Amino acid sequence: MKKRIWNKVVSIFTAILLVVGLVPNTTITALAAAEGAPSSLNVGNYQITSGDTPTYLKTGSTDGSLIEGSDNDWTVKYDPSTVTLTLKNATIEGVYNNVNTSGAGIYAASSSGPVSLNIVLEEENKVSGMYGIDVSSSGGSASLNISGSGSLTVSGHSGNGIGIFMSSQNSANLTIEEASVTALGSQVGGSGVRLITSQTGSPSLTIEVKGGSLQASGEANGIHFLSNVNDATAVANLNVSGNAMVKASNIITTKDGTGSAPELKPEASGSDGTGGIIWDDKSGTVYGDVTLQEDITISEGESLTIEDGASLNTGNNKVIVNGGTLNGEDKITGTVKYTPSITTASLPEGKVNEEYATSLSANGSEPITWNVTDGNLPTGLNLSTNGKITGTPTAPGEYIFTVTASNDVGSVSKELTITVKDVDPIYSIQNSGDISFADAIEGYTPEVKTIMITNDGNQPITLDQPSSTSFDVGTLSKAKLNVGETAEFTVQPKNGLLAGSYEEDIVITGTNNGKSVSTKVNVKFNVKHNAIKVERKDPTCTEKGNIEYWYCEACRKYFQDEALTKELKQEETILPATGHNLTKVDEKKPTVDAAGNVEYWYCEVCNKYFSDEKAEHEITLEDTIIAKLPKFVSGANQEWTKGSKEGLTFKIDTDIKEFKKVLVDGKELKDTDYDIKSGSTILTLKPSFLDTLSAGKHKIRFEFNTGSVEAYFTVKDKENSSQTESANTGVQNKYGLWIVLLLVAAGGLAGFGILSKRRKNHK
Structure with missing residues (x-):
């Protein structure tokens, strides 16, 4: 009987031990039930470690903290069967602990295999920590999928904080589907998004945005693909589809080892040809076929390029170019608008009581309207909406004002100035131009020409009757000219002038109110023989000469004899220049006793000086001299x-x-x-x-x-005053000298007595 009881006790104890031994294994492996589920999962201050049923969390009393909730009251829900975190208007702050060593807001890790996490967004959500989201695998690939109709702002703070951090021994993949995600790195040296692989060979680092948007920025970079092993040839994929928008402060690839940095491959990934727009800092590129989901503004310093094979349909939206650059506009279907850019640099001056008209100009999409938004135009001027400034200014001064050019997508302003000058009295007359009479032969009949004088100032002028020595001058048609009026007179060579050239300036003078103005008309007239002898001219170093010849100006022919029977060609009368005979004079330095000279060349033929061996730069003798040094x-x-x-x-x-x-x-x-x-x-x-x-x-x-x-x-310094007085005093100096001598003598006797006494005492 006792033996039976003992056997039962042993059996029960054994069963208890088996149950106790199985319980921990079930708890530890619960999170690994779903494929790729993280072995460690931290959400803010809460660590999800076990269970196969959903976990519900809600906001605690401390900002960013989480406490247990229920299926009716939660902001964070985790479903282990699908490895899915659902965030609904959640605020999550990372906390450091023995497991979450990165202090991430959301920390998902696997130490022995791949890790995968799904995040579904509802409403507006915020996640922050040293790393905002940290998905890391020490033994396989790492995947993060963010989807949903809500938005997420994920930020890494302090030190080299990172918004979304993914580290993998294999490939790392971030997928965003129809969600709006903003990833912010710290202001010290962090990244908005950083993907790291530690696998040798050819691992891949992939960010794929399927609809929705990703905005990534950080002090160091916006998106960072990093290969940190030797001999790696990683590929960095940045794929967009479904009209996605990716905006990164900058996108970089780097290596940490002997391998090469990952090769960046941005491209459209939609099976239906759809792609998206990727902004790398201020440079945007359209990949695939994109239909805008919102207006795009290209500001100054920014550029948007539609690559070959891509297209952009603005749909119900538009592309606004506000000082930036748009490349590939021919690949756009829809509306492109350019904000105004004022091209007017300055405005012309105006004068009081004189009509003024000018137009402002601007580039941009029409229609452009103008108005003055600060300051005032000169009194009497107006600006129309089409950019024309017209009117008659009535007061002098410098008028500074601001004009604004506007169209339906923007406006731009610029400060301009119009200077209005007062009208000064101007006394001025002008003539109709110089006169050259046709050459004539002795016995000519004089030709008559008319000279016009116009008052082009703004004051009346009274003209004096002009006169001449070699020419007959007719009487002025009128003496007093109002502004803009014209007077005339005739001029002709005098009869009987002998052969020769006659040239004279006929001066016409006008006066008003003590002011005198004048203008002159140069008049030329040549009287010629039937033939003109040209004397022989010997050539010089630089100038041609000529033989003796005769020239008939009427027929413009050259002859060898005075009888004009032997005709020559013009070139036969020319004697070519002889050229220089140069001697080089070396440079001589000046001294204190004698002047020096620069290096130069001297021509003994023409007695000229040159600064170069080719005699292209003539100088004077004085130019060759270097003055002697001062002494x-x-x-x-x-x-x-x-x-x-x-x-x-x-x-x-x-x-x-x-x-x-x-x-x-x-x-x-x-x-x-x-x-x-x-x-x-x-x-x-x-x-x-x-x-x-x-x-x-x-x-x-x-x-x-x-x-x-x-x-x-x-x-x-000036000499002592007492000494000066002594030197300039007669009798006083004399008595003073005797007194000094007596004092010296007395002192000597006293000294002698003392010395004698000492000697006596010594003895």
Whole structure:
């Protein structure tokens, strides 16, 4: 009986041990039930470690903290069967612990295999931590899928905080489906999104946005693909479809090892050809066929490029170019608008009581309307909506105002100025132009021409009757000309002029209110023989000469004889130039005793000087001379006593025209501190200046165009006044001297007595 009871006890105890042994294994492996489920999952301060039923969390009393909720009251729900976190208007703040070592807002990790996490968004959600979301696998790939109709702002703070961080021993994949996600890195050195692979070979790092949007920014970069192993040739895929929008402050790929940085491959991924727009900093690119879901504005410094094979349909929206650059506009179907850009640089001046008209200009989509938004136009002027400024200004001045150009997508303003000048009296007359009469042969009949004089000022003018020596001048048609009026007179060569050339300026003078103005008409007339002899001219180094010949100006032919029987061609009369005979003169440096010279060439034929061997640059003899260096003639090491009426004079053997300035103790003197005159260069420091100097030795420096020289002089204090009085006193000095002698004698006797007494005592 006892044995039976014992057997039952042993059986029950064994069963209990088996049950106790099985319970922990069930708890530990619960999260791994679904494929790729994380072995560690932290949501804010809450660690989800076990269970196969949904976990419900809600916001706690502390901002960002989570406590257990229910299926009727939750902001975070986790379904282990689908490895899905659903966020509904949730605020999550990361907390450091032994498991969540990154302090992430959401931490999903696997230490031995792949890790996968789904996040579904409802309403507006915020997740933050050292890393906002951290999905890491130490033994396989890492995947994160974010979907839903809500939005998510995920941020990493402090240090090198990262918004979304994914680390994998294999490939890492981030997928966003129809959701709006903003990923922010820290302001120190973080990234908005960072994907890392530690696999050798050819792992892939993929971000795919299927509809919806991803905005990523950080102090270091917006999106960062990193391969941190040796010998890796990773590929970075950035795929867009369903009209997705990706905006990153910048997108980079780097390596940490001997392998190469991942090759970035942005492209459209929609099976139906749809793609999206990827913005890398301020440079956007359209991939695939995209239909805008909202207006796009390309601001100054930004550019949007529609690559070959891609297209952009604006749909019910539009592309607005506001100072940026749009490349591939021919691939756009729909509306493209350009905001105005004012191209008017400045406006012309106006004058009081004179009509003014100008137009403002701007680039941009029409219609563009204009108006003044600050300041005022000059009185009397108006700006129309089409950009025209018209009217008659009535008051002088400088008018500064701001104009604004607007269209249906934007506006731009610019400050402009119109200066209105007053009308000054102008006294002016102009003539109809110079006159050249046809050449004539002796015995000519004079030709008559008319000269017109116009008052082109703004004041009346009274004309004086003009006259001439070689020409007959007719009477003015009128003497008084109002503004804009014209007078005329005739001019013709006088009869009987002998052969020769006649040229004269006929001056027409007008006056008004003491003001005198004039204009002159140059009149030319040549009287010729039937033939003109041209004397022989010997050629020079540079100029052609000619033989003796005769020329008939009427027929413009050349002849060898005075009888005009042997005709020549013009080139047969020319004697070619002989060319220079140059001698090179080497450069000679100047000294204090003699001038030098530059290097030059001299032609003994034409007695000319040149600065180059080809004789292309002629110079004068004076240009070849380098003046001799300055040298002290006198004045060095002088002494001057304060109070003296005479100054200190220095003479330097250099032309005074070369003088630049004089300095004492390094300070340039004013013109009032010295007198200077020629005779070489003679400069005297004035007593008034010397009195300002301290007693002692001073350095003086003379600077010339040809060089500089230095010397020293000494300033002494004025002599003791008592000594001066003694030197200038007659009788008083004499008595004073006797008194001094008596005192010296008395002192000597006293001293002798004392010395004698000491000797006596010593004995």
